[in-house]
Amino acid sequence: MEETHEKVGLEFPPEKTDKPIVTNLVKFNLTFNILKAYVSPGKTGYIILELAGTDANIKKGLDYLENEGIIVKIYTDSVIRYEEKCMHCGACTSVCPSGALTMNRDTWELEFNMDKCLLCGHCVRACPARAIKSFDDTIF
Ligand code: SF4
Ligand code: SF4
Known part of the structure; x- marks a missing residue:
């Protein structure tokens, strides 16, 4: 079966931040890469993951997380670009670590390639025109 990738944001209630919930995703034959994490004991925690597995297993894994009381957001887009504000200055491309933002040489x-985006937020802070915003303000 074909493997797909999803970028998901997880919001953990304070009482769940010290539980090994994310590691249980391997039980659903999922692999994951933690892109970002803000976790402190006793506080609401945020983790952004890239999940890989079949669609069916990703659904099972996300259902498991929701049953554990985790708020799950799937990022079908990671940054919002306001194209009318963009001056095509290229500043964001120089800070993008993954090559998700590039200048078309013609x-x-x-240009933006969502598949390469790591949700690091460097482009949001680098843009002088405020032409890029995070998809979800809680993640950057
Ligand atoms: S830094 Fe902002 S204005 Fe410059 S190319 Fe990137 S999005 Fe456009
Ligand atoms: S969030 Fe990071 S990886 Fe994604 S486009 Fe911006 S700088 Fe590149």
């Missing part, structure tokens, strides 16, 4: 216009 048109000199900015």
Whole structure:
């Protein structure tokens, strides 16, 4: 069966942040890569993961997380670009660590490849025109 990838944001209630919940995703034949994590004992925690597995197993894993009281958000897009504000200056491409933001060498216009995005937020902070915003303000 074909493997797919999903970027998901998880919000943990304070009483769940010290539980080994994410590691249980391996029981659903999922692999995961933690892209970002803000976890402190006694506080609401946020983790952003890239999950890999079949669609069916990803659904089972996300159902498990929700049953554990975790708020799950699937990022079908990771940054919002306001194209009308973009000056195509390229500043964001120089801070993007993954090559998700590049300049088209023919048109000199900015291009975005969501599959490569690591949700690091560097581009949001680097843009002088405020033409990029995080998909979800809780993640950057
Ligand atoms: S830094 Fe902002 S204005 Fe410059 S290319 Fe990137 S999105 Fe466009
Ligand atoms: S969030 Fe990070 S990886 Fe994604 S486009 Fe912006 S700089 Fe690149």
